[in-house]
Amino acid sequence: MAQATISRSDQVAPTGPMMTATGEPLKVSLARAERRKRLTAFALVVPLLLFIVVTFIVPIGDMALNSVRNPEVVTYLPRTAEALETWEDKSQLPDEAVFEALAEDLRAGFGSPAVGRVGARLNYEISGMRSTLQRAARAVRNMEPPFKEAIIERDAAWGDVATWRVIERESKPYTLSYFVAALDRTWDENGNIVQVAPEQRIYVDLFVRTFVLSIVITALTLLLGFPIAYLMAHQPARIANLLMILVLLPFWTSLLVRTSSWIVMLQQQGVLNDILILLGIIGEGGRLTMVYNQTGTIVAMTHILLPFMVLPLYSVMKTIPPSYMRAARSLGANQWTAFWRVYVPQTTAGIGAGGVLVFIIAIGYYITPALVGGQSGQMISNFIAFHMQRSLNWGLAAALGTILLFTVILLYYLYNRLIGVDRLKLG
Amino acid sequence: MTLNKAGLFAAAAVGALVAGTGPVAADTTLTVVSWGGAYTESQVRAYHEPYMEENPDITIVNDDGSANALAGLRAQAQAGNVTWDLVDMLPSDAQLACEEGLILPIDHDAMLAPAPDGTPASEDFLPGSLGDCFIPQIVYSTVMTFNTEMFPEDNQPGSIADFFDTENFPGRRAIQDRPAANLEWALYADGVAIDEIYDVLRTPEGVERAFAKLDTIKDDLIFWTEGSQAPQLLADKEVSFATGYNGRMFAAAEVEGQPFEIIWDGQIVEWDGWVVPADGDNVDAVMEYLYFATDSQRLADQAKYISYGPARASSAELVSTHADLGIDMNPHMPTHPDNYQTPIVLDNEFWTDYGDELRERFASWMLN
Numbered sequence: 089m090a091q092a093t094i095s096r097s098d099q100v101a102p103t104g105p106m107m108t109a110t111g112e113p114l115k116v117s118l119a120r121a122e123r124r125k126r127l128t129a130f131a132l133v134v135p136l137l138l139f140i141v142v143t144f145i146v147p148i149g150d151m152a153l154n155s156v157r158n159p160e161v162v163t164y165l166p167r168t169a170e171a172l173e174t175w176e177d178k179s180q181l182p183d184e185a186v187f188e189a190l191a192e193d194l195r196a197g198f199g200s201p202a203v204g205r206v207g208a209r210l211n212y213e214i215s216g217m218r219s220t221l222q223r224a225a226r227a228v229r230n231m232e233p234p235f236k237e238a239i240i241e242r243d244a245a246w247g248d249v250a251t252w253r254v255i256e257r258e259s260k261p262y263t264l265s266y267f268v269a270a271l272d273r274t275w276d277e278n279g280n281i282v283q284v285a286p287e288q289r290i291y292v293d294l295f296v297r298t299f300v301l302s303i304v305i306t307a308l309t310l311l312l313g314f315p316i317a318y319l320m321a322h323q324p325a326r327i328a329n330l331l332m333i334l335v336l337l338p339f340w341t342s343l344l345v346r347t348s349s350w351i352v353m354l355q356q357q358g359v360l361n362d363i364l365i366l367l368g369i370i371g372e373g374g375r376l377t378m379v380y381n382q383t384g385t386i387v388a389m390t391h392i393l394l395p396f397m398v399l400p401l402y403s404v405m406k407t408i409p410p411s412y413m414r415a416a417r418s419l420g421a422n423q424w425t426a427f428w429r430v431y432v433p434q435t436t437a438g439i440g441a442g443g444v445l446v447f448i449i450a451i452g453y454y455i456t457p458a459l460v461g462g463q464s465g466q467m468i469s470n471f472i473a474f475h476m477q478r479s480l481n482w483g484l485a486a487a488l489g490t491i492l493l494f495t496v497i498l499l500y501y502l503y504n505r506l507i508g509v510d511r512l513k514l515g
Numbered sequence: 516m517t518l519n520k521a522g523l524f525a526a527a528a529v530g531a532l533v534a535g536t537g538p539v540a541a542d543t544t545l546t547v548v549s550w551g552g553a554y555t556e557s558q559v560r561a562y563h564e565p566y567m568e569e570n571p572d573i574t575i576v577n578d579d580g581s582a583n584a585l586a587g588l589r590a591q592a593q594a595g596n597v598t599w600d601l602v603d604m605l606p607s608d609a610q611l612a613c614e615e616g617l618i619l620p621i622d623h624d625a626m627l628a629p630a631p632d633g634t635p636a637s638e639d640f641l642p643g644s645l646g647d648c649f650i651p652q653i654v655y656s657t658v659m660t661f662n663t664e665m666f667p668e669d670n671q672p673g674s675i676a677d678f679f680d681t682e683n684f685p686g687r688r689a690i691q692d693r694p695a696a697n698l699e700w701a702l703y704a705d706g707v708a709i710d711e712i713y714d715v716l717r718t719p720e721g722v723e724r725a726f727a728k729l730d731t732i733k734d735d736l737i738f739w740t741e742g743s744q745a746p747q748l749l750a751d752k753e754v755s756f757a758t759g760y761n762g763r764m765f766a767a768a769e770v771e772g773q774p775f776e777i778i779w780d781g782q783i784v785e786w787d788g789w790v791v792p793a794d795g796d797n798v799d800a801v802m803e804y805l806y807f808a809t810d811s812q813r814l815a816d817q818a819k820y821i822s823y824g825p826a827r828a829s830s831a832e833l834v835s836t837h838a839d840l841g842i843d844m845n846p847h848m849p850t851h852p853d854n855y856q857t858p859i860v861l862d863n864e865f866w867t868d869y870g871d872e873l874r875e876r877f878a879s880w881m882l883n
Binding site: 200201203204205207208211212215216218219222287288289290293294355356357380458462463464466471474476477478479480481 | 582583585586589611613614615616617692693726737738740751752753864867868869870871872873874875876878879880881882883
């Protein structure tokens with residue numbers, strides 16, 4: 089070794105940098121070769137990068153933007169929005185100029201989609217604003233100034249300062265109101281953010297429940313998956329392969345089929361209840377409720393996500409030499425100590441990978457809770473879908489989705505700081 | 516072989532291009548969006564098939580997107596790529612879509628066929644059913660249904676009040692996971708007169724009263740989302756009562772022979788009908804189709820396949836027997852006088868105004 093070093097240094101020309109055969113400095117040549125290699129590598133990555141940017145990053149960015157975008161009032165009631173900028177005393181109704189601007193806006197917008205879109209937007213903040221605006225738009229067509237009295241006379245809602253406060257608040261092109269609503273909060277009359285009435289609170293509890301359920305499901309998959317992975321890793325190939333197929337078979341079955349079979353298994357008139365009655369464990373009147381509630385969600389999701397825990401665990405356990413356990417035993421550790429102090433620490437990479445994988449998939453799960461969760465088994469993603477498809481409050485759906493996304497990123501960051509992402513091992 | 520494949524691809528690409536140009540092409544494909552299942556089937560047999568037979572250049576493709584029709588219309592308008600030609604949707608959503616300019620206004624008398632006796636369309640359709648952009652097809656109702664085997668023969672329920680009476684009529688109940696219909700029933704069972712229900716619901720105290728009534732049976736409730744779940748739960752005897760659409764309950768009871776009985780008391784009546792998306796490629800062809808599909812005979816024909824009532828007065832006398840079962844369909848229509856004793860007509864104006872708030876309140880109530 090020492091000799092080799094000496095012989096290499098022998099070749100260094102005493103007066104200048106190392107040269108290649110063509111007389112070029114070796115450093116430059118090397119840098120060029122490296123650059124070419126990097127470019128080739130990058131070129132290979134480009135298709136995937138483009139794909140991810142176009143189909144993933146841009147849509148997610150757009151969704152995140154949707155949670156603060158608020159173009160309706162400013163676009164469709166531009167004069168009103170401008171006039172409201174000079175509204176000083178928020179405890180008094182705005183003056184005639186604002187009402188006149190509103191009348192002009194509504195006249196201009198009558199018969200076009202404008203009034204409908206503003207109405208839909210403001211209805212999220214105050215119930216009934218949609219028809220209040222529609223009525224006003226119809227009425228102002230043949231109204232004479234002064235508009236203030238005339239408009240209020242037609243519909244008392246316009247004489248309520250709260251209506252105007254909301255319009256003023258939402259007359260900016262960007263808003264925080266979707267995030268405020270997503271955290272079960274609202275503005276009070278003094279402009280402070282406060283909790284909504286207890287019977288209107290949903291999302292905070294739902295976020296908490298989503299996390300708790302995901303943690304429970306992750307723990308259960310670990311509890312069930314660890315022994316299976318251990319068995320697979322320590323059996324002869326023939327048996328291990330058979331076990332592997334048993335793990336993978338459900339993995340390859342349609343998600344809907346697996347979820348529906350759980351309904352058949354768990355429902356009150358289902359297989360499991362029938363068996364329990366047959367065995368005399370419960371009576372006919374005591375049939376257990378195991379589906380359309382949290383139990384259903386937990387059971388079905390644990391089953392569906394189990395392979396995501398077993399596979400990384402198995403691949404890590406496969407690489408642990410059996411001699412370590414034997415060494416620990418021969419040095420005097422009993423079976424449990426050897427397992428707990430020597431074997432388990434070597435599987436942490438697999439536990440980490442499986443845990444992160446199962447947890448992150450579980451936190452955004454949608455179909456299974458929707459089918460077997462009843463009400464107590466619903467998760468936040470069910471409400472994101474609800475606002476996307478049914479209530480059509482896309483801003484609120486975007487805010488909920490953004491909160492979920494950033495929580496997952498935060499958890500990933502914490503995981504990286506505490507355990508280290510480089511210790512993840514997927515196989 | 517490779518050459519052949521390439522040729523096929525080219526032909527397919529050209530075909531796609533031609534189809535994309537719409538009315539210019541000889542053949543027109545209309546994408547009709549509806550609710551799927553037995554309902555779409557009834558439209559195919561009553562409207563699409565006869566129309567395609569008369570007009571061989573028209574092909575009708577079905578899309579089961581009506582459950583999210585408003586979301587779809589908004590998304591397509593935003594993307595500037597309207598692919599739906601005709602959409603089956605509920606009047607409340609149609610009203611919103613109309614106000615937002617997503618669908619075309621309809622001049623009913625100019626665009627729709629008169630009744631056989633010459634009555635113009637605007638007078639022939641049932642009162643209050645026509646919307647600015649909406650052409651009703653059917654009257655459907657959300658009804659309370661029970662499984663007769665879950666109760667002794669001498670003690671069968673018969674009213675909405677019985678549904679809320681868990682002492683005399685024990686067992687779990689399945690209701691839809693939305694406030695519409697459920698809040699109305701709660702107030703009705705609590706003694707509010709039918710024509711005052713929405714006035715009461717417009718007040719905060721009325722909403723409290725409705726939720727308080729629902730609280731009394733909450734422990735026995737489970738919630739369904741999709742229309743097909745309700746008859747399934749009832750057939751499996753998972754529940755004793757289930758709310759559901761009368762057509763699906765009819766299909767389960769009469770076609771499949773399930774021991775179901777419908778409680779027509781307090782049936783929640785609503786329309787369902789067609790809207791035409793703005794900026795579609797085939798508006799002219801769709802209008803021609805609509806003239807045919809909404810005439811008195813066609814609306815009556817649909818009742819041969821599903822137990823929803825036609826939305827035209829002149830269709831009522833044309834309703835005949837079920838196409839496969841041969842039974843008289845009249846007694847199964849929500850609008851039959853025997854069934855139409857105490858109907859609650861769904862107030863769409865109310866639900867478009869208060870829906871956002873009450874849906875959240877209801878969701879919060881279900882979860883806690």
